[in-house]
Amino acid sequence: MSASQPIAGAPAAQDGRMPSGGANPTCRRAPKPCHGIARGILLFLVAGCSFHARAGAQTTPLRWGGDAEGGAPYQFQDPRDPGRIIGFEVEIADAVARILGRPAEFVQNQWDGLVPGLERGNYDMIISGLEITPDRAEVIAFSRPYYITFEQVAVRKGNESIRSLEDCTGKTVGTLKGSLAQRILEARPGIDVRSYDGQVNAYEDLMNGRLDAVLMDHIIALYNVAPQPGLKMVGRPEGRLEYGIGIRKEDTRLLAEVNRALGEMISSGELRSILERWGIWTELCGDYFLDHSPGNQRPVAFEDYLAARQASRSVWDRIRQYASYLPLLGKGAVVTLELSALAMVLAVCLGLLLALTRLHAPAALRLLCGAYIELIRGTPLLIQLFLIFYGLPHAGIRLSPMLAAILGLALNYSAYEAENYRAGIQSIPRTQMEAALALGMTRIQALRYVIVPQAVRLVIPPMTNDFIALLKDSSLVSVITMVELTKSYSQLASIHYDYLGIGLLAAAMYFLIGLPFVRLARQAERYFSPEHRAFLVGGKQRQAGE
């Protein structure tokens, strides 16, 4: 159970929640009790009602959602201490929370799912480079902008053919999905637009030649081009965009408070100071915040970031570096294991129930079971997860991420387990049922004592197979804010720009998690096999007759 307490300085990544790493250590709190197999089962019974106690006193944490995978300088894991989330938005969130007299708490959420997550009540506000657009403003409310920026083209050094956006016609240009940059690019004919989920991957593809140019928000360009000797920024500023804090529409009081806090930060110069430290104060900001006084802050945070990225490392340093990822990956692996094991246990129980119903229940129930199995097998797990996590709240059922993840995986795999069991049960000769009935057993007794025990033995190998598959499918639950092994990997990879090494490390962990179960299953199989039993009773005496 030690995993349920966040260790100071290490990420409490289990629940998708981390203490923000700024100046506010008091915001750390134990994550919700989602861990541990026993607790997980308990949670199942209590149906995640821990989410309802909210909106209490002002000392309740101000929870803000963001995607730490989004990268520098917004909010990202400190390259020197991956357990800490840093970034200019972390500092803004901490400042806002401090002014409101509440502790700040960072909630990790996939960027795509930030708005649904807000509506779902996973957090109170979004601070994650969320551009204020009319479309979004229809769904959620925005605070006054806390940052103004523009789009910037980046190319490989030595590429003289692209000097501005105009030169991009006929070229392949990468950008972020759903961004202003994407709209700008798509408005120009003749550009092959590739949209990415994460900024890091786009600049990697620019480096390795898959892209001719990248158009992204200037601050992203700044943080990705500066550490890369092979890249440069070209052209003039394109467009203009404002980042605002996203808040639920009905949360008007919070909106007013946040606007007041931002106003205070602007007038006191705190906001400018944060932006300067991160090296992202531009003339555009000066225009907007009506502050053209000469800067007096060195971009220490930016320099720090560059230094961390450019530090040349010896082999020994690299090994140490990889070793330092292990705790974070290990935590992810624990979540993956808990999740998979619980989901599999449920899936196996539910699957058996489904198979028996499908084979032996009255016709109407049989039909229902068949329909359920076909429906579940015929639709993608990803969509099922989205429906459970984001869809059910509309029906008044709000499950915690862990619970939703377990439920989603369990429901999905129960359909496969049901078919396994059905095949197993059907392969038991009918005469076994007859013999049991002839002894006076009821049909249920016959199933319980005679048929199912024999079927289980046949079902072990395909079940093992499914468990391994489930283990890997569990990576999908990162879309519903679970930080498991794959999510831990992609977060680490995006801050350390190392998809290969950390990827191998994560793959090895999946392999190592699965291995014991494969061995266990093989032992169970052997235990049930006739050869083993012969050994038990001391030698086979088959056909011992005349």
Add this chain to the structure above:
Amino acid sequence: MAERIIEISGLKKSFHGHPVLRGIDLMVASSQLTALIGSSGCGKSTLLRCLNGLEVFDEGRIRVGSLCLEMHHGQARTAHDHRRITHELRGMVGMVFQSFNLFPHMTTFDNIARPPVIVRRVPQELARDEAMRLLEKVGLREKAGHYPDQLSGGQQQRAAIARALAMKPKVLLYDEPTSALDPGLVDEVLEVMKELDGEGITQVVVTHEMRFARDVADKIVFMSDGLVVEEGDPANIFSDPADPRTRQFLRRFL
């Protein structure tokens, strides 16, 4: 004559419109061994399976002891009680199958000791003692811990008989108990049945072992084409069959 423990009248059964039993009338006396003989497909096995509810008949009446099943046009006369009566019937009537049908995941001992605990809630201790006694009786004491697939066919069938006996049935039905056995293993099974005759249990045996039927059975019932053609004392039937069909059938064996 002894008490009639089984009474069958007007029993009809067809499979997919093909009649298999065409109106069987039969009495079986208590504590006797009755041999059902006849060529394959004449309906002997179906008749036996109707007797313990593994097969639902279409028409007619079966009484075993005080339990009565009656069907009319495929409908149970006593519809609401049908399931209960069938269940009680199985408690009274045991069955030994041609292919033994022991439970392969249980030891021989458990095959015999567990069903009474499951079905009748017999205390574990009693069931164990009884299982050991029965294993001894069928000569399989030293095979108690073996699994069925470690036994010979004859041993398996003897264990199956012990398993049926553990439920303390009044009637024991045998559906061609030696047909799946190597010729050398037949006698050990017949020996057990012979031993049981006279211990108060009623046995009905569908068999092709004519010598056994003649020497051990108290009564022979010859069936042909879904009907009881002839029944009576073994000596009479075997030495002087009245019906030409019986004569023709027996000529092939004797």
